[in-house]
Amino acid sequence: MEQEESFTIIYTVNMDVTLFHILGAGAISAAAGGLLGSFALLRRMALVGDALSHVALPGIALGLLFHFNPFEPAG
Numbered sequence: 001m002e003q004e005e006s007f008t009i010i011y012t013v014n015m016d017v018t019l020f021h022i023l024g025a026g027a028i029s030a031a032a033g034g035l036l037g038s039f040a041l042l043r044r045m046a047l048v049g050d051a052l053s054h055v056a057l058p059g060i061a062l063g064l065l066f067h068f069n070p071f072e073p074a075g
Contacts, residue, residue, distance in 0.1 A: 040046055063070070
């Protein structure tokens with residue numbers, strides 16, 4: 001089995017446009033997170049991310065509690 005033929009079989013069976021979008025978004029967010037994390041570590045601000053995550057958690061909980069729709073425009 002040639003390499004092109006095996007790639008075509010894998011592509012037609014497992015790959016789909018949505019999967020490419022998911023993989024692309026994951027790769028971009030991983031690269032951005034790695035760059036920002038390295039920058040924060042070099043600036044000795046590593047605990048800022050921890051503090052932000054602890055501040056965001058109650059906000060997410062309140063949004064779920066009050067059935068807030070994040071896709072509705074603020075008005």
